[in-house]
Amino acid sequence: MSQHQEKARIIRFEQLSEDNFRLTLQSPQIAAQAFPGQFVMILTGKGNDPLLRRPFSLHQASTNGSIQVYFKNVGRGTDILAHAKEGEILDVFGPLGRGYRLVDEKPACLLGGGLGIAPLLFLAKALAKRNRDATSDLILLGGRSKPEVEPLVDDFKQFGMKIICATDDGTYGEEGFVTESLDSERVAPGTHVYACGPEAMLETVHDICLQRGFGCQVSVESVMACGMGACLGCNIPASDGTYAHVCIDGPVFDSGALVWKS
Amino acid sequence: MEILKAHDPYPDLRVNIGSLQLQNPVMTASGTFGYAREFENLVNLHRLGGVIVKGISLLPRAGNPPPRIVETSSGMLNAIGLQNVGVTRFIKEKIPYLRGLNVPVVVNILGDTIEEYQEITKQLSDVEGIAALEVNISCPNVKKGGVAFGTVPHMAAAVTEAVKSVSSLPVMVKLSPNVSDIVEMALSVERAGADSLSLINTLIGMAIDVKTKKPKLANVIGGLSGPAIKPVALRMVYQVAQRVSIPVIGIGGIDNMEDALEFLIAGASAIQVGTANFINPRISEDIVDGIGEYVKDQQLGSVRELIGTLEVD
Ligand SMILES: Cc1cc2nc3c(=O)[nH]c(=O)nc-3n(C[C@H](O)[C@H](O)[C@H](O)COP(=O)(O)OP(=O)(O)OC[C@H]3O[C@@H](n4cnc5c(N)ncnc54)[C@H](O)[C@@H]3O)c2cc1C
Ligand SMILES: Cc1cc2nc3c(=O)[nH]c(=O)nc-3n(C[C@H](O)[C@H](O)[C@H](O)COP(=O)(O)O)c2cc1C
Ligand code: FES
Numbered sequence: 370m371s372q373h374q375e376k377a378r379i380i381r382f383e384q385l386s387e388d389n390f391r392l393t394l395q396s397p398q399i400a401a402q403a404f405p406g407q408f409v410m411i412l413t414g415k416g417n418d419p420l421l422r423r424p425f426s427l428h429q430a431s432t433n434g435s436i437q438v439y440f441k442n443v444g445r446g447t448d449i450l451a452h453a454k455e456g457e458i459l460d461v462f463g464p465l466g467r468g469y470r471l472v473d474e475k476p477a478c479l480l481g482g483g484l485g486i487a488p489l490l491f492l493a494k495a496l497a498k499r500n501r502d503a504t505s506d507l508i509l510l511g512g513r514s515k516p517e518v519e520p521l522v523d524d525f526k527q528f529g530m531k532i533i534c535a536t537d538d539g540t541y542g543e544e545g546f547v548t549e550s551l552d553s554e555r556v557a558p559g560t561h562v563y564a565c566g567p568e569a570m571l572e573t574v575h576d577i578c579l580q581r582g583f584g585c586q587v588s589v590e591s592v593m594a595c596g597m598g599a600c601l602g603c604n605i606p607a608s609d610g611t612y613a614h615v616c617i618d619g620p621v622f623d624s625g626a627l628v629w630k631s
Numbered sequence: 632m633e634i635l636k637a638h639d640p641y642p643d644l645r646v647n648i649g650s651l652q653l654q655n656p657v658m659t660a661s662g663t664f665g666y667a668r669e670f671e672n673l674v675n676l677h678r679l680g681g682v683i684v685k686g687i688s689l690l691p692r693a694g695n696p697p698p699r700i701v702e703t704s705s706g707m708l709n710a711i712g713l714q715n716v717g718v719t720r721f722i723k724e725k726i727p728y729l730r731g732l733n734v735p736v737v738v739n740i741l742g743d744t745i746e747e748y749q750e751i752t753k754q755l756s757d758v759e760g761i762a763a764l765e766v767n768i769s770c771p772n773v774k775k776g777g778v779a780f781g782t783v784p785h786m787a788a789a790v791t792e793a794v795k796s797v798s799s800l801p802v803m804v805k806l807s808p809n810v811s812d813i814v815e816m817a818l819s820v821e822r823a824g825a826d827s828l829s830l831i832n833t834l835i836g837m838a839i840d841v842k843t844k845k846p847k848l849a850n851v852i853g854g855l856s857g858p859a860i861k862p863v864a865l866r867m868v869y870q871v872a873q874r875v876s877i878p879v880i881g882i883g884g885i886d887n888m889e890d891a892l893e894f895l896i897a898g899a900s901a902i903q904v905g906t907a908n909f910i911n912p913r914i915s916e917d918i919v920d921g922i923g924e925y926v927k928d929q930q931l932g933s934v935r936e937l938i939g940t941l942e943v944d
Contacts, residue, residue, distance in 0.1 A: 372672040374912060412910065417705040417858045417886075422910060462673065462912065594700050594707060595909040597673075599665035601685075601711045602700035612693060612714070 373398035374462040382455050386516030388442045390451050397434030399463050403427050405492035406468025406621040410596040412460040413446035424593050426488035439487040465596050469621050475561040476505040482566025483512050497528040505557040506530040511547025515540040548573045575624035585624040591615040642926040643933035646900050648878045649826040651763050651801045653680040657919050660905035661686055661739035666725045673912040681735040686767050689747050691717035701838050701847040706859030710850035718751050730760030739765040743773040749793045756798040764800050769807040769832045781807035784819035791823035806830040817871040829880040831864045857906040858884045872898025888921025898939040
């Protein structure tokens with residue numbers, strides 16, 4: 370696998386809700402190498418503040434040479450990106466990290482909470498290419514409220530997988546946590562779960578999968594300086610007593626390989 | 632145009648750090664460039680002046696719990712805790728690749744005791760493919776209540792002597808800026824036999840999350856690096872270069888060609904690029920190109936003519 374540093378032109382800028390945005394970048398070298406679950410490092414600032422690049426999962430990578438990132442405006446770096454214009458050039462490198470391992474022979478359940486929905490579109494595309502019937506596959510999309518979920522749902526419809534949405538406040542889809550569906554008969558026995566979202570949600574996902582005997586991969590976050598295994602700043606505790614580094618050992622891990630808080 | 636360019640005489644960027652010869656003055660700083668291989672897809676490693684690898688200790692170290700890094704204004708704090716694979720695995724797993732690079736590889740070493748520094752040095756001394764050692768003396772001396780070697784001149788001198796006495800490799804001692812008199816420290820290490828000095832290591836700092844009233848680093852305090860520290864680093868390099876007769880290597884916040892030139896003018900014979908590697912992996916190559924252009928534009932015979940040319944009225 371090789372990485373590339375590209376000057377990527379913003380070919381599409383979409384504001385999907387008040388705080389959520391999607392950028393489409395012309396980035397042919399990265400697009401050609403990318404796997405679902407991998408991420409890119411984007412330079413947001415022009416000067417020294419903010420200094421470090423920001424990591425973003427690949428929301429899409431297509432054969433026409435474009436990549437997409439889907440993000441929420443939460444701070445200085447993402448605020449700069451939220452004010453970017455079509456035609457502008459961003460300095461991007463990637464693809465980085467280990468993405469999702471595709472378990473071809475098992476029914477798939479893709480589970481995303483909030484911004485954790487980001488990597489699942491690219492993943493759904495890859496899983497849809499498997500040579501098996503998609504009727505027992507499931508996409509579970511959750512968020513606090515309608516604006517976190519609704520704008521993305523249409524994009525997931527193309528794969529012929531069943532989609533269930535849930536919001537904490539019931540403004541879109543079912544009311545409650547999306548993990549409740551995972552703990553129901555809706556998920557076929559022997560399903561393999563691919564999850565991304567807030568840590569507390571991933572912990573619940575891990576517990577349910579453990580109980581129900583589902584294989585489970587999760588995409589996790591950490592602070593990052595380099596994104597490529599050089600600074601050693603992105604460590605998280607691993608279940609074997611060592612530290613794993615999110616940028617090179619992850620961001621996707623088998624959920625059993627990590628230490629969960631409770 | 633391309634053809635004309637090809638006929639341009641290539642500027643002479645070679646510098647000497649004592650017996651260590653570099654094809655240009657741009658090296659990558661320890662802990663910011665992994666073991667070089669991490670960057671092979673993004674950087675033409677063969678164009679660098681030298682590579683300094685992540686600090687190595689006698690035994691593997693797990694390092695500190697997360698979070699280990701936090702961004703600050705024009706800089707970052709890190710408390711990695713010297714995580715590394717240990718000298719045995721370093722020799723077995725990392726050296727074969729590094730040996731294949733066309734550039735000098737400098738191994739950064741660290742220890743808890745003087746004996747530990749000496750033992751690592753012994754183990755590295757006969758290994759083919761190592762051009763020099765860089766001694767990180769910013770580590771706590773466990774036998775002396777955890778006071779950093781690099782903050783007490785006689786302890787810094789003792790480490791230097793111990794390393795020199797068991798190796799014929801050139802020894803570069805990396806100074807900590809967390810001292811009241813950097814010149815005294817430099818002179819002490821020079822007298823103890825150091826072949827060159829590199830400075831500065833990170834400045835100790837901290838950051839607090841006001842919402843939780845907790846430190847932003849699990850380790851509470853950490854080392855500040857990046858553009859924020861450049862003026863301090865430049866001042867220290869300038870003061871030290873005035874007083875010592877061994878070569879000085881400038882480090883601290885260098886993220887473009889002008890920064891690098893400032894250090895050379897202040898008296899550094901070479902420089903190291905640290906945090907900037909994270910932001911732009913190609914930065915060291917860009918700086919090499921930039922220095923080359925400058926040398927040509929100024930019609931200098933070589934980059935060496937620039938070293939220590941500060942004009943103070
Ligand atoms: C592998 C990876 C993939 C990611 N993918 C996406 C993605 O697809 N879409 C997306 O919107 N975000 C994603 N993130 C998170 C994203 O990198 C952060 O939101 C971003 O760095 C914040 O930068 P900022 O300058 O806007 O915020 P800052 O000004 O740095 O911080 C603002 C607030 O955001 C919090 N914050 C900062 N960094 C993170 C982080 N890494 N995780 C959680 N909270 C953080 C801070 O604690 C602070 O409260 C990903 C992170 C990782 C490690
Ligand atoms: C993440 C990180 C890890 C570092 N690890 C080491 C190390 O192992 N040994 C060492 O001597 N210096 C280490 N340093 C210090 C750098 O080599 C350099 O001296 C310092 O960062 C100042 O340069 P800069 O501002 O260009 O980064 C580290 C710095 C950073 C940011
Ligand atoms: S972010 Fe630097 S090692 Fe992972």
